[in-house]
Amino acid sequence: MSKTLDQVNVTGLRVLLRADLNVPMHEGKVTDLTRVERLVPTIRELSEKGAKVIVLSHFDRPKGKRVESMSLKPIAEALATVMNKPVAFADDCVGPVAEEAVAKMQNGDILVLENTRFHAGEEENNPEFAAALAKLGDIYVNDAFSASHRAHASVVGIATHLPAFAGRLMQAELHALEQALGTPARPVAAIVAGSKVSTKLDLLANLVAKVDILVIGGAMANTFLAAEGYNVGKSLQEPDLHDTAREIQKAAVVKGCELILPRDVVVAEKFEANAPTKVVKVSEIPSNMMALDVGPATVAAFINRLPEIKTIIWNGPLGAFETKPFDAATNALAQAIALATKEGKIVSVGGGGDTVSALKLAGYHEHMTYLSGAGGAFLEWMEGKVLPGVIALSKDLSNIG
Structure with missing residues (x-):
């Protein structure tokens, strides 16, 4: 059975939160905020409990290369609007840029890292790429059930390096599916x-x-x-x-x-x-x-x-x-x-x-x-x-x- 946020004290921890920010976009604007809104309870809880919330997500299919039209930056801005709270953005999800952005965080801060699929190692579940992601956090929280059928680095690989927990959205999804088909x-x-x-x-x-x-x-x-x-x-x-x-x-x-x-x-x-x-x-x-x-x-x-x-x-x-x-x-x-x-x-x-x-x-x-x-x-x-x-x-x- 998956561990939940009830089983960890997140205060002061760097929490790598796997979200699904693969939302509908048109001309650089988010056209449907449903996935962003469903993520808010987990982010708000972690932030209010004093965690440093580091959000990871893929967007579209850039095939391991940087494609500016597939950046998560406008989605990070939409998240800030929905939460009515500042959300920082880092121009990469691994390496010096990401590490520096994480190092600047205070307890309760929220940071969105750039599209994980800008790196080929994401979809390959490359161990080195997974380790580079894991280096940024103390624990891993998966709140992206919708991406959990993919054995990718930010979905599976990180969990081999860090203690892993289900976010509130993942927890609700698994509970509902157990009600429907499990028992x-x-x-x-x-x-x-x-x-x-x-x-x-x-x-x-x-x-x-x-x-x-x-x-x-x-x-x-x-x-x-x-x-x-x-x-x-x-x-x-x-x-x-x-x-x-x-x-x-x-x-x-x-x-x-x-x-x-x-x-x-x-x-x-x-x-x-x-x-x-x-x-x-x-x-x-x-x-x-x-x-x-x-x-x-x-x-x-x-x-x-x-x-x-x-x-x-x-x-x-x-x-x-x-x-x-x-x-x-x-x-x-x-x-x-x-x-x-x-x-x-x-x-x-x-x-x-x-x-x-x-x-x-x-x-x-x-x-x-x-x-x-x-x-x-x-x-x-x-x-x-x-x-x-x-x-x-x-x-x-x-x-x-």
């Missing part, structure tokens, strides 16, 4: 949707063995319907994965997992905003039309079953949510789950980029028990894979002192 209250339902089965094969294979009900939506449901012999018209689907879909259905039967597919869908001739649509049974999809959302009867049937469910995991919108009216099923289900969560009847955990976007658009993201901002790391966790950054936190190297 959940049952029955557990998983909603998995998206455009392709091929991108979620490992996820589906893991979930049929772990959940009681598996709801499949989005375009990937078309592949399952086609595999059952339905004519899905011009709908997006993967013909070469029909056998795989049938195997997943068989595995679900063996594991005692109820697999739910759409019974009706919203179809249109063209995928465009406010296109003429109609609702049809899955057995009656016209050959010249495509399924672009789950139908109201399917959503209502699942909503009616919510009272029997104790835990829900959600990954992927039910339809092409970015384009109205194909957001209707996602919105209706989000509202019902939000209400059940608010009333304390279920634990609801969602994650993945499109899922977060869909729930935000629907206006119900704040009512989920936990909404993970991690994309790849959240998926890999749900697939049952070991995350290097999480494992690194469970190593007990030495005592501080």
Whole structure:
């Protein structure tokens, strides 16, 4: 089990805090502060307890070279604004520039170091680069679950040199995922949707063995319907994965997992905003039309079953949510789950980029028990894979002192 900030006195310590400041940017400005804001509680706690907070992060893919448009400097400025507190910036993350900036710090100060991926040693998990990073701190705190599926130097390598702890965001994420898939209250339902089965094969294979009900939506449901012999018209689907879909259905039967597919869908001739649509049974999809959302009867049937469910995991919108009216099923289900969560009847955990976007658009993201901002790391966790950054936190190297 990972150690947390409750198990260390940080006063006077140089704390290397691995954050995820890989935020959306446009013309040098941060366009979405969500990841910055979610980091604030950990930074504020460390600062108020008298630590010297040294923030490490990657940004984009500079491929081991300095790319000025990928500097963390504007993000450090955004962090200062959000925290309403000075945040210093160092033009490198290792070497004399970083060392000098750290040496100037007083207790409670906050310093952001330059993009770790400006050095090739970051993605290579180079031992010398990891040692150079570790030299700047007394302890290591990982608050970047979203980067913890990467075995990089600032995620894994540092933890081989310094005592390692989970930050508050990491702690909350791990707690939520344990609630959802580790030791959940049952029955557990998983909603998995998206455009392709091929991108979620490992996820589906893991979930049929772990959940009681598996709801499949989005375009990937078309592949399952086609595999059952339905004519899905011009709908997006993967013909070469029909056998795989049938195997997943068989595995679900063996594991005692109820697999739910759409019974009706919203179809249109063209995928465009406010296109003429109609609702049809899955057995009656016209050959010249495509399924672009789950139908109201399917959503209502699942909503009616919510009272029997104790835990829900959600990954992927039910339809092409970015384009109205194909957001209707996602919105209706989000509202019902939000209400059940608010009333304390279920634990609801969602994650993945499109899922977060869909729930935000629907206006119900704040009512989920936990909404993970991690994309790849959240998926890999749900697939049952070991995350290097999480494992690194469970190593007990030495005592501080």
